[in-house]
Amino acid sequence: MSEYPGYPEEFWESIEKVEETRERRLKETFRRLTPEEKEELLEKWHPDYRPEGKRPLRVGPNKGDYVPNEVADLLEAHALIDPKEIDLTDIDYDVDILVIGGGGAGAVATLWANYSGVPAENILIATKLRLGDANTKMAQGGIQAADRPEDSPVIHFIDIIGGGHFANKPELVRALAEDAPLIIKWHEELGLMYDKDEEGNFIEIHGGGTSKKRMHAAKDYTGLEIMRNLMDEIWNKEIPVLEFSPAVELLMDENGQVAGAILYNLETKQYYVVRAKAVVLATGGFGRLHIQRFPTTNHYGATMDGVVMAYRIGAHLRDLDATQYHPTGAAFPEQIVGQLVTEKVRGLGAQLVNVDGEQFIYPLEPRDVVASAIIRECYGRNKGVITPTGMRGVWLDSPMIELIHGEGTIKRYLAAMYRQFKRFNIDITKEPILVFPTLHYMNGGVEINVYAQALDPNGNPIPGLFACGEVTGGVHGKNRLMGNSLLDVNVFGRRAGISAAKHIKHAKVGKLTLKHVEKWERMLKEAGIVTDKKAPMLLPDYRGERVLSRAIDIRF
């Protein structure tokens, strides 16, 4: 009897089956689904298609649009602040550009605003936790760019728009594909260590839904490598950063421009008034809302604050009905349930197999398709493995990678994954990984144009407001492909920084106002919305039930 010390005994029989079928499966390629089969699979099994998971918005620019209940709860919530308690005549920070969010998009926008001539001291980054604490740092698999001779931005465009179910804004897709090589060159110049061969050629592999190999990676720490270099540059240029100070509301001026924000110091509980000629919204996505109670790969601060704030000042949202579940979140051990197992594992050849060790889907179909197939295997066909806590999962057969590419490949190119599981006594070079879909990405968000300007429902730019990264919608349509998010934060972060730098040259800010918050409260009332929820959410609350039931707030 084999022994797998990291796995409970009830898994062992299934793991042996995976081992038995491995040699045979190495020669087998699972058939790709036809467009019709994909559609059927999604409709039946993708969580987005559960009607009870969504409801139409009752208020605001997207009234009538269906969004997940958890998103609607926040978009229909009251403001956190009472405008009467805020003194807008006493300005704490007066800058040209306020960047809200210290992740990849915010950092790139900051640097490109600076490159475009805005002095460091005229920029301010406000961020909820530390600079760099964001999903960018957690991205593992890679970043797409069509730079090999057999590839082109045209082919990249087709892959993106097909992956997005043809619902993307095509001009944004074009920007993403066409700017990609420029971004990689910028990264090379900054000194990023992408995986390369001796000649300096990038080692490029497939991602789900790509037709050409164009995934650039830095082991499976690609996002970390990007983020820490951006942070180093921001520190080198001495650009001011306010940490632990999330924005809780945008500020407008009397002429209807966005003109700054109210920040909140999470530690001292005081507010700050920031006046700015341009605001770059780069607050990221919504993983911590746990849509449909899914676990998430996302950062602690991923609570879609920016979407909430932008909606209140009249920004148009799009594609928020489509949520990305990453097919392979860890389903075991319990300590890391929901954490990302990078798509690169499949990119390097690992297949997905059921309890009997048999394949059930081509492993590099787009993410929504693979996620649906895993859910069907576990709940429709009852071919999943059941964990001690009652979760279900299928096997991601990682040892195949060593057989295909040679021993040592996992430690070299999947160091983070190897370490992640080794900590819990599972050796992924020898044992498969149990996975189940996990909430990963906000496909939609604030609608922007190619200049990264936030748009109103008529498609007109909202003066003074720029947005980039996961907070935006339109780039990825209804489903983002692997490797296009790190690209997105760079391409549209850069465009937002350049656009904001241009904007401030002629912008003049008038008297600051929070009238839009008063108006919002009136709109809630008129729509008959009764709720005790307040937003933005800022952070999730994971305190134990007993503690919460006994918590009282005593002023002392």
Next chain:
Amino acid sequence: MTTSVTVEKKPKTKMVKIYIMGREYLVPEGLTILKAMEYAGYRLIRGVGCRAGFCGACSTVYRLKGDYRLYTALACQTTVQDGMYLVQLPFVPAKKPTYDIEKLTPDLSSVLKYFPEITRCVQCNTCTKVCPQEIQVMDAIQAILRGDLATAAHLTFDCIACGICSMRCPAEIVHYHVFQLVRRLYGKYIAKPSKHLRERIKEIEEGKFREELDRLVMAGVEEWKKLYAAREIEP
């Protein structure tokens, strides 16, 4: 159909006793230190970040009851044990010199200019012993001192800048900032630049794809669908 991920059966949970900054709490066994602190009632602002082992925000120092050793861990990647005395290290006061990477050369002198204290390394190896990423930290410092930046860059690639090494170092080295500089020098000056990338950028700048992309943007769903179905997929 069911896509529920809720727990179907709930086994009886055994509780373990932990001490958060000396104060005793009972928490279910099997939780990570991070989740155990939350279970105990802490709503964390400091000492928490990605919750997945990539950001280094949740550095934690602990002792076990009756054991003289001082242990270190990432709170989000470590399971609680009975008798853990925990304190978090949410911030490391670190010297971060500023430099212009464009003006540096990829050699020891560049590193020493900003981090002369690395010559004070006494090779005690404490840094390596405490690293939650199991990086050969001391070997990397020694490689730099020999002028071998490439080795140091690769040895330290998995650094998440948690700062635990820097808080234990008797020579007061801030390793993660040193390594960041070294990796940038390697990536920028020592690794070869990609030839294909430059050729592609030239093509883009010359407008080679402009017309086709102009047309694609306007083409519409039916045309995109046809092109998508006809893709040639590289093996």
